[in-house]
Amino acid sequence: MSGLSILLRGILFSLIWWLLTDGDTASWWIGVPAVALALIINIALLPSSNLVWHEFLIFVPFFLLRSLLGGVDVARRAIDPRMPIAPALFEYPLRLPAGMPQVFMANTVSLLPGTLSAELCTNCLKVHVLDSRGGFLAELEAVEQRVARLFGTSLKTF
Amino acid sequence: MTLIDYLTAALLLAGAIFFFAGTVGLLRFPDVYTRLHALTKADNVGLGLMVVALAIQAESWTAVGKLLLIWLLVMLAGASVAHLVARGALRRGVRPWKQ
Structure with missing residues (x-):
């Protein structure tokens, strides 16, 4: 799996967190681990997608x-x-x-x-x-x- | 009321009509499969119209994003659950209604 697609998924999950918390900067203390966890689970369940x-x-x-x-x-x-x-x-x-x-x-x-x-x-x-x-x-x-x-x-x- | 408010009212009303039609289908259609058609498709459009109605009233971009996220998740859940209910019915031998 390429670094670029991991980065894109990370950006997507961060964006979702940002939406859910109304862009509250203080929430990133929980947001960063949550996004990381979501990314790990996501990669484990869906290692490669050839989505265009x-x-x-x-x-x-x-x-x-x-x-x-x-x-x-x-x-x-x-x-x-x-x-x-x-x-x-x-x-x-x-x-x-x-x-x-x-x-x-x-x-x-x-x-x-x-x-x-x-x-x-x-x-x-x-x-x-x-x-x-x-x-x-x-x-x-x-x-x-x-x-x-x-x-x-x-x-x-x- | 501004133009945006009228648009919101029209979209909400249209959304409600789709929810109503979906419920009419649930009551009138003859079997589980046809009822699933009514619920998944009509309610999805009803919710979509309501999401658009509320999004144009939203005060921030995150609120718009949240509304779209809700719609996306409901769409995914609706389609998946409809599939699972239909599959469950098929496996139990529920025959589709025929004229």
Whole structure:
């Protein structure tokens, strides 16, 4: 693991401490050991991540917009008197590498329109879809592609 | 009231509508999986709108950061817990509702 990524994580944790304490300088007596401890635990649990930071700038607006649409979509279906839903369980073959990218994908999927990740098995994601008539497959493929870019990997081809 | 106050009021109201819709979904939807859809997605948007409403009123940058941190953590917890509940239901053999 490179020194630079340790430094970046340290800065991130310090920033969180600064936020939590409203920038109170006296609190750093506890803050410095807390940040150090968090950093040690973080490195032990997640020794390397190939997160491509600048890809976040593309991913965040995409995610915010899609999750907003996800909320609007489900709210509309819930309030509509006819309740237009046609749920189904679907097994999506994952092409992402195991570990963080797959977990990240599973969590993202649950906040996007009409999809809920129900189980992560070996290289497949069981997805519950709210409306099986919709274009959820194209959406899942697009998300997977974006997550791959975020983690600097490519998708396996079968 | 200033323009910012009106914006805050509108965003809070919109957020409340999403929380309301999420609860309606929880009550109306037929099974555990569809109910999870309503809770995770609608409540996430509701909270997001409320966070933005409060952030534009905040008196310091640390308050804005704290609000965003809360939203981020709730989002992470909401998505993870929804996944765990759905997985638990699947493993117990709860069949998804079909028309």
